[in-house]
Amino acid sequence: MLSKHGVSATDIYRVSQADKKEKDLLKMRPGQTLEFEIREDTKELHKLTLVKNKLEKIEFARNEKQFNSSRIVREPDIVQTYKESTINSSLFVDGLKSGIDQRLLIEMANIFGWDIDFALDIRKGDTFSILFEEKYLDGEKIGLGNILAAQFINNGRMYQAIRYETNTSTSYYTPDGLAMRKAFLRTPVEFTRISSKFNPNRIHPLFKTSRPHRGVDYAASSGTPVKSAGDGKISFAGKQNGYGNVVIIDHGKGYTTLYAHLRSFAKGTRKGARVKQGKIVAYVGQTGWATGPHLHYEFRINGIHKNPITVKLPNDDPMPKKELKKYLPYAQKITSLLEGYHSPDYQQKLASVRN
Ligand SMILES: [Zn+2]
Structure with a gap:
């Protein structure tokens, strides 16, 4: 040139x-x-x-x-913007219609993803509001910043998240200072349906005898990624009789999770390897005693099997007390800011949830 x-x-x-x-x-x-x-x-x-x-x-x-x-x-000017939307067909259809960028919708789904299953739990009439940053340069909008706060009213329950930076990290918290992020994902795989529930008195489909089903079966096509439900250390990765290819993860504090009938393991999946929550550890298959491709998932606390669908998941590490003292007044401020923007319709919905 x-x-x-x-x-x-x-x-x-x-x-x-x-x-x-x-x-x-x-x-x-x-x-x-x-x-x-x-x-x-x-x-x-x-x-x-x-x-x-x-x-x-x-x-x-x-x-x-x-x-x-x-x-x-150059530093852009940051402008705080408020939007709200009510779901008639889907989060994305109605969110986009309300002028909310797709990136924000995905971020919001991630923020509430530990409490709300956006594939299964969303109801017509659910409503949400977000306060976020927009970036401007010389009066022209050039991009988006962070979601500062968001509320989601799902099926008669209200969830609220506030972005906050502590000494060590930036994360989203409830107004009381609990982390939105839980120590475990509710479901470690994208599934099509639950093909067998947790049932201590089940008749086994292959053996026709009473055999407890100590996990949940998630039907999914062969090769679907299986994620570690939480941070931990792989304590077993290999073949085990009826389980076929199986991964067991030790999460500490007495928590273990088990993933069975796997087609194959992901790169780096071996005994002793440390994994983060959401890390792909293996792929769905039907090895061992399985009638079709699915993930058999078990959740144990101190060796006792719990129903993965209903078990109360522990919160992530709580905010240190010193931070909490600074956080609470900020949370109150941002909450009243958010509420100041609510439309009358939204206020009414919120009131019906609280009463
Ligand atoms: Zn099973």
């Missing part, structure tokens, strides 16, 4: 030397702009500017026989 405009190979070399460390010019992408100033008579390059995006540019300014680079960053 530069030589096309008559810039000498020497100048191009010099400017590339100024870019040696950050390599911004080498990492240019389609859509980014280059601005340059060239002396009309000598074609000497005077200044080169790479406009990376609306907020960031890199300037290479001539200083005799070399170029000095400097990064110029």
Whole structure:
């Protein structure tokens, strides 16, 4: 591009030397702009500017026989915006209709995902409100920021989440300071239906004898990813008789989870490996005693089998007391801010939930 405009190979070399460390010019992408100033008579390059995006540019300014680079960053104005929506057909259809960006809807579904199963629990008439940030530059909207607070009224229950930054991390909390994130996912797999419930007195479909079913079977197509329900350490990954390929994860504090009939294991799944919540550990199959592809999932506390669908899941690590003292007044402030925006319809719905 530069030589096309008559810039000498020497100048191009010099400017590339100024870019040696950050390599911004080498990492240019389609859509980014280059601005340059060239002396009309000598074609000497005077200044080169790479406009990376609306907020960031890199300037290479001539200083005799070399170029000095400097990064110029602009901060957008942050504007708080409020939206609310009522669900008639689906979260996405109605959310988008209310002018809420898809990215925000996905984030909101993730924030409430431990309490609300967005595939199964959503009812017509559910309603929600969010307070979020929009970024503006010279009066023009250029993007979205964070969700500051959100409320979701699902099937007659109200959930509220507030974004808060502690010393160690940023997360969403209830107005009382409990983490929205639970220590365990309710379901470790995207399933089509529950093919067999937790039942201590079940007749086994293959053996026709009384055999307790100490887990839940989630029907899913072969190869569907299976995620670790919580942070932990793999205590077993291999074959075990009727279970076929099975993974057992020890989550500490007496909690273990088991995933059976797997087709195969994910990379890195082996005894002793540490896993985070949501990490893919294996894939659905029908190894062992299984009549079709499904995940058999067990949840144990101190060795005792619990029903994974109904077991009370422990909260994530609570907020430290010192943080909580700072958090509570903030939560109160943001809650009243959110409530100040509610439409009369929304207020009525909220009142009916509280009474
Ligand atoms: Zn089963």
